[in-house]
Amino acid sequence: MAKLTNQLDGMIPISNWEPVANGIWTCELGDMSREQRYSDLAAEPPRLEAIDALSPADFPFIGETPSYLVTDGKLAVRLPAAADEQIYGFGLQFDGLKKSKKVLTLNVDHWGRGGGRTHAPVPFYISSKGYGVFFNTSRFLKVYCQVGNRKDSPNNPPPVDRNPPPDAETAPWQALPQGDAVEGHVNGRGMEVVVFSGANLMDVVRRYNLYCGGGALPPLWGLGFWHRVNAHFDASQTNAEVAEFRKKQFPLDVIGLEPGWMTYSYPCTYEWQPKRFPDPGAFARGLLKDGVRLNLWVNPYISPQSRIYEEVYPYSGSHMVWLGVVPDYHMPEARKLLVEQHTEDHLDIGISGYKVDEVDGYDFWLWPDHATFPSGTPAESMRQTYGLLMQHMLYKDLFKKNNRRTYGNVRSSNGGGSGYPFVIYSDSYNHAEYITGISTASLCGILWTPETRSAATAREWLNRLQTVCFSPMAKLNAWASSTQPWSFPEVTNAVRDVIQLRMRLLPYLYSAFADYHFNGTPPMRAMILEIGTHARNETVTKGELHGETDPYAMDKVVEATDQFMFGPSIMVAPFYGEKATEREVNLPPGDWYDFYSGRPVGSDTTITVTAEALDDRIPLFVKDGAVIPMLSRDVLNAKEASGCDLEIRHYGSADGTFELYEDDGNTFGYEQGNYRIRTLSVTAEGLTEDILTDAAPPMFGSASLKRMSRLPV
Ligand code: GAL
DSSP states (O other), X not given: OOOOXXXXXXXXXXXXXXXXXXXXXXXXXXXXXXXXXXXXXXXXXXXXXXXXXXXXXXXXXXXXXXXXEEETTEEEEEEEOOTXXXXXXXXXXXXXXXXXXXXEEEOXXXXXXXXXXXXXXXXXXXXXXXXXXXXXXXXXXXXXXXXXXXXXXXXXXOOXXXXXXXXXXXXXXXXXXXXXXXXXXXXXXXXXXXXXXXXXXXXXHHHHHHHTTOOOOOOGGGGSEEEEOOTXXXXXXXXXXXXXXHHTTOOOSEEEEXXXXXXXXXXXXXXXXXXXXXXXXXXXXXXXXXXXXXXXXXXXXXXXXXXXXXXXXXXXXXXXXTTBBOBOTTSHHHHHHHHHHHHHHTXXXXXXXXXXXXXXXXXXXXXXXXXXXTTOOOHHHHHHHHHHHXXXXXXXXXXXXXXXXXXXXXXXXXXXXXXXXXXXXXXXXXXXXXHHHHHHHTTXXXXXXXXXXXXXXXXXXXXXXXXXXXXXXXXXXXXXXXXOTTSSGGGHHHHHHHHHHHHHTHHHHHHHHHHHHHHOOOSEEEHHHHHOSOGGGEEEEOOOOBTTTBTTOOOEEEEOOSOEEETTTEEEOOOBTTBSSEEEEEEOSSOEEXXXXXXXXXXXXXXXXXXXXXXXXXXXXXXXXXXXXXXXSXXXXXXXXXXXXXXXXXXXXXXXXXXXXXXXXXXXXGGGTOOEEEEEEEETTEEEEEEEEESSOOSSOOEEEEEOSOOOO
């Protein structure tokens, strides 16, 4: 920790920390009466019991006290950070996890602007010292992460002569002198800051997620395969596409319609286009009979052609988006209008969820920062939270009220969003960045899908589909490309195999999501949550002075963000980009095994894997003692998975256990305790099963052990 310095000129030491739960402290700075907290928009209240069950952890700032300042209409806060401390997080960022020595503008935006602007710029960071900080105020936030040096700080490095005379012995000059704090400000009157401690980084993230109400628990079908058809498809084209999936034996759980299903879109009516969908009820029911659910694309901007336009008009903001009004969903009247229309036209015929598009947008698509809204919510808060507001309304007022679970997409989210069953996607489409997104999202209660749209080659197609099958939503989005999983015949079998593998892993994956919901453990996660900050996480290349290309000789830090954990035991290392068929894999300490063969692959080392040696399968590695419950056979959708027997795979030689979570897969009965947990334990003697709670019937059938690795004699 930094040295004790409470006397920074003009800064007010924060003395009003309130312990609100085990290892969590909040403080209100300035005037919060007109500010909005992200946590107020969370899906559920904090899960205090689960937070209490985590091991106790002390308040992290034991040296210099955090402090704040109100100046020039800004509220600024300063959280000390030591020179050897690493800062990670700040939302769904595609350029890496580490944010030390970076300045970020955390505004909701499309990815592409960089510098912090992204679909989910969650103002939450975690520190390598084992704590996290959440700026719980829905304003644009600018943060300086260990960048900038106060003149009255005792922690500054000594200045170094950049141009010493010959033979002088000087330390190397630093282009970016080490800062000793994370400093951030909003243009607002107040800010709430929440501090989370933890025995390790994973516990810090768990606490954050639990404070935001826990993680989302999708319906079982949401974890199957998704396909979004061309935006202009009609009912019979969509039915034909679904039939093709079955004919070719490709799993399919959800079919997504894109904007053409509506009478008008951009702005939207939310009313069925009768030429394309003359009988939406019969269409939806027909699909459901075959176990396929319908998901509808929407954006929030309402067309003058919509039957709710006139009524919603007074409850909308001053500016339009795509010439549609922007409802202020803080107004109960606006929520009621939309929910009634959606219930009648969609929910009642069995629509399973939505893809909420265009809630991020660049400045020139969204409203200006001086727009006004009838609830008095400032335009910038509205921008930071519009995606959250939509999730809140659809999840709570539409689905939860009717005791039906949903799973869908949204293109922006923010702090407090962990409980929403919505997965972010993007137009940006860089495969390496998409893989990084899986890790960064895991630090801040966000679900992200690196969806597949199209590809230049069969190899790229296969690699992308393999990645997406190990993400929160396995999805092909063919809205413009009209692609199908079998679009590249030379890899069709390999594509089918990975989708089938995803399906067979449903019991394992569903339990990982239950752990997210109940305990805050992200289902997919960055390696730093697994192993802490580790030497192999990054390589630093020394900058080389060059007058035109590198005038400050800046060091370049390259992080390893192309591996991640899928559930508790499987490490995924996809092929991508230039590493399309061969790549290095960092194996953390501990014995690791090849998922497919059960063979040992090493510990605390780097290995090279090739697509050829893996028969074109995605590289997957499993921890010693891992117990992985899988369906015992291939299925075409989640409906077929129910009642299916289980193959319990065991890897390595250590004993292992797995808590298999089961419930009805569709309703909120689990909130009343209607679930079942079977503890599957594997030792040298074999598999034993204990029922921990049995308040719901089993979801899957009987379990039998498959040892993947030979035990030592
Ligand atoms: C984009 C969205 C795509 C697709 C398209 C339809 O903004 O990212 O996935 O839905 O709109 O117009």
